[in-house]
Amino acid sequence: MMKENGFIDVQLEDFVQGTDRPCFILNEKGALVYSNVLTELLLKNHLLSVDYLHGMIPADGEVISTIRVGESYDALVRKIIISGTTLFHVVLHNLLESRGVLNIDDNMESVINSLQEGVYITDGEGFTKKINNAYTELTGLSRQDLEGKHVAELLSFGVFDSSMTVRVMKSRTRFSNMQKINNNKICLVTGVPVFDENNNLIAVINSAYDLTEMNRLQEDVKKSEISLKRKDIEIDRLRARVGQSHSSSTRSAIMKSVYKISEKLADSDVSVLLLGSTGTGKSTMAYSIHKNSQRAKEAFIEVNCGAVPESLFESELFGYVKGAFTGASDRGKVGLIESADKGTLFLDEIGDMPIHLQVKLLTFLQTGKIRRLGETNDRKINVRIISATNKDPVKLIEAGMLREDLFYRLSLVSLTLPDLKERKEDVFFLAKDILGAVNERYGKAVEMSKEVFLFLESYDWPGNLRELEHVIEQMVVLLDGSVIGVDSLPDKIFSPSVLKPTEIPIELNLTLQDYMDIHEKEFLSMAIKSEQDTGKLSSKLGIHRTTLARKLKYHGIK
Numbered sequence: 001m002m003k004e005n006g007f008i009d010v011q012l013e014d015f016v017q018g019t020d021r022p023c024f025i026l027n028e029k030g031a032l033v034y035s036n037v038l039t040e041l042l043l044k045n046h047l048l049s050v051d052y053l054h055g056m057i058p059a060d061g062e063v064i065s066t067i068r069v070g071e072s073y074d075a076l077v078r079k080i081i082i083s084g085t086t087l088f089h090v091v092l093h094n095l096l097e098s099r100g101v102l103n104i105d106d107n108m109e110s111v112i113n114s115l116q117e118g119v120y121i122t123d124g125e126g127f128t129k130k131i132n133n134a135y136t137e138l139t140g141l142s143r144q145d146l147e148g149k150h151v152a153e154l155l156s157f158g159v160f161d162s163s164m165t166v167r168v169m170k171s172r173t174r175f176s177n178m179q180k181i182n183n184n185k186i187c188l189v190t191g192v193p194v195f196d197e198n199n200n201l202i203a204v205i206n207s208a209y210d211l212t213e214m215n216r217l218q219e220d221v222k223k224s225e226i227s228l229k230r231k232d233i234e235i236d237r238l239r240a241r242v243g244q245s246h247s248s249s250t251r252s253a254i255m256k257s258v259y260k261i262s263e264k265l266a267d268s269d270v271s272v273l274l275l276g277s278t279g280t281g282k283s284t285m286a287y288s289i290h291k292n293s294q295r296a297k298e299a300f301i302e303v304n305c306g307a308v309p310e311s312l313f314e315s316e317l318f319g320y321v322k323g324a325f326t327g328a329s330d331r332g333k334v335g336l337i338e339s340a341d342k343g344t345l346f347l348d349e350i351g352d353m354p355i356h357l358q359v360k361l362l363t364f365l366q367t368g369k370i371r372r373l374g375e376t377n378d379r380k381i382n383v384r385i386i387s388a389t390n391k392d393p394v395k396l397i398e399a400g401m402l403r404e405d406l407f408y409r410l411s412l413v414s415l416t417l418p419d420l421k422e423r424k425e426d427v428f429f430l431a432k433d434i435l436g437a438v439n440e441r442y443g444k445a446v447e448m449s450k451e452v453f454l455f456l457e458s459y460d461w462p463g464n465l466r467e468l469e470h471v472i473e474q475m476v477v478l479l480d481g482s483v484i485g486v487d488s489l490p491d492k493i494f495s496p497s498v499l500k501p502t503e504i505p506i507e508l509n510l511t512l513q514d515y516m517d518i519h520e521k522e523f524l525s526m527a528i529k530s531e532q533d534t535g536k537l538s539s540k541l542g543i544h545r546t547t548l549a550r551k552l553k554y555h556g557i558k
C-alpha cells in the first residue's frame with residue numbers, strides 16, 4: 001500500500017485517480033502530499049482551499065473512516081488502518097455527503113425536461129447532477145458526458161468556455177452572461193444558487209438560452225429594414241421622377257412639347273410607343289403616364305423584353321395552369337398581362353420580343369382576351385399598353401424583328417424623347433435634382449462647384465440621363481471633401497477647351513471673378529500643355545515664375 005517513505009502504491013493510486021470524487025492525502029503536519037486530478041481542479045478554481053483540508057485532520061491523528069465512500073473503497077481505507085501507518089492520514093472525502101443534498105424526483109425531472117431552455121444543474125460542490133433534453137440538444141453532449149462530472153473538469157476539457165456554476169458558487173449570487181457552449185453556440189446563460197434551510201449551497205441551476213435563432217431573426221429584421229429602406233428610396237425616386245415629368249420642370253422647348261403630349265396621353269387610354277436613345281427616360285415617362293392616368297392606383301407592370309429568356313417568355317407573359325408543361329409549378333402561374341389587369345403593361349425593348357409571341361400579343365390587343373398555357377377558357381383582361389424601343393422601329397420592321405401590324409397597333413401615338421445633348425438647357429437643373437437625390441440616398445450634403453456644372457453642360461452625354469446620373473453618383477461616392485470640383489470630373493468630361501463664354505447659362509449667377517477664374521484656368525490648362533517648362537512659360541506669359549506656380553496650384557493644374 002503505502003510505504004514508510006511516503007510513496008503511494010499503484011493500487012491506491014489507481015483508486016484515487018479513478019474515482020469521480022476529490023481524493024487527497026495529507027501528512028500528519030497537514031501538508032497536502034497527494035491529490036487526484038479532481039482535487040487539483042477544485043483547488044485551482046478556488047472551490048476548495050488547503051485550509052479547508054487542514055480542518056479535515058482529526059486532532060487525535062486518526063484516519064477518518066467515518067466518511068462514506070464506495071464499498072470497494074472502504075476496504076482500501078480499512079487496509080490502511082490495519083497497516084497502522086502513522087505517517088499519513090488518508091482522507092477519502094465525499095464532499096457531497098458533507099453538505100445538504102439536492103433531490104430531483106421524477107416529477108421534477110419531467111418538468112425540467114419539458115423546458116425549452118437548456119438546463120444544467122450541479123450540486124453545491126459543482127458536480128453535475130442533471131441536464132435536460134434541451135441541454136443535450138443544445139450542446140450535443142450526452143448525459144454520460146456530463147452527469148457526475150465536476151464542472152471544473154468539464155471546464156478544463158473545453159466543454160464550456162467559462163463556468164457560470166463556478167462564479168455562482170464563489171459569489172453565492174445569481175449571474176447572467178453570454179457563453180459559448182461546446183465551442184459552437186452562443187447562449188445566454190443564467191446561473192441561480194439554491195440554498196437549504198441552513199443556508200448551505202445545495203445546487204446551482206443554469207439555464208441556457210440559444211441565441212443563434214434570435215440572432216438569425218435579428219439579421220432577417222435588419223435585412224428587411226434595409227430592403228424597406230431601399231424600396232423607400234426607390235419610391236422617392238419614382239415620386240421625384242413623376243414630379244419632374246411635367247412641362248414646367250424643363251427649360252427645353254422640345255421637352256415642353258414632349259411633356260404636353262404626355263399629359264394628354266395620360267388622360268386617354270391609347271397605346272403609346274415611346275422612342276428615343278438609351279437612357280433618355282422612356283421607362284420613367286411610361287411610369288409617369290401611368291401615374292397620371294386613371295389607372296394610377298392599379299398595377300404598373302414593366303417587362304424588359306430583352307431580359308426574359310425566350311423559352312420562358314410565353315409562360316411569363318400569358319401564365320399557365322398546373323401541369324401545363326414539364327417543370328410547371330403545381331399551383332400554375334398568373335402571367336404578366338393578367339397581373340397588369342386594370343393597370344398598365346409596359347413592354348420595354350419591344351423589338352426583342354420573339355416574333356411568334358408578337359402574333360399572340362397582337363391577338364390579345366385585338367380581342368382583349370388571353371388564355372393561360374394549358375387552359376381552355378379565355379380570360380378578359382383590361383390593360384393599357386405602353387411600349388418602348390431605343391432602336392428605329394422602321395429598321396426593326398425591315399430586319400424582321402418587329403411585326404408591322406403589331407407596330408401600328410402599339411403606336412397609335414408615338415412619342416420621341418430627345419437626347420440630352422438636344423436639351424442642354426436642362427442639364428444644370430437635372431444635375432441639381434440628381435445631386436439632391438444622390439445626397440439623400442447616401443446621407444450626404446455634397447455640393448457642386450459652378451465650374452463643374454459648366455463642364456457637365458458642355459459634355460455630349462451619349463448615355464443621356466442615365467449617364468448623367470451615374471457620373472454624379474460616382475463623383476459623390478468617391479469624393480473626400482464636401483464640394484465636387486473639376487478634379488472630381490471623369491476625364492471624358494474634363495476637357496478645358498469645351499468652355500465657351502457664350503454657353504455659360506445666366507442661371508449660374510457667376511460673378512466677374514468666377515468668369516475670369518474659369519477662363520484663366522482654361523487658358524493655363526492649354527498653355528501648360530504646349531510649354532511644360534514653367535520658367536519658359538512664365539516669361540512667355542509675362543508673369544513671374546512664382547505667380548505662375550501659384551496660379552497653377554490654385555486651379556489644380558498639374
Ligand SMILES: Nc1ncnc2c1ncn2[C@@H]1O[C@H](COP(=O)(O)OP(=O)(O)OP(=O)(O)O)[C@@H](O)[C@H]1O
Nearest residue numbers: 244277278279280281282283284285390465466469
Ligand atoms: N426627368 C428625370 N430627371 C432625373 N432623372 C431621370 C429623369 N428621367 C429619367 N431619369 C433617370 O435616367 C435614367 C434612365 O431613365 P430610363 O430608364 O427611364 O431611360 P430609358 O430611356 O428607359 O432607358 P433604356 O432605353 O436604356 O431602357 C434612370 O435612372 C432615371 O432615374
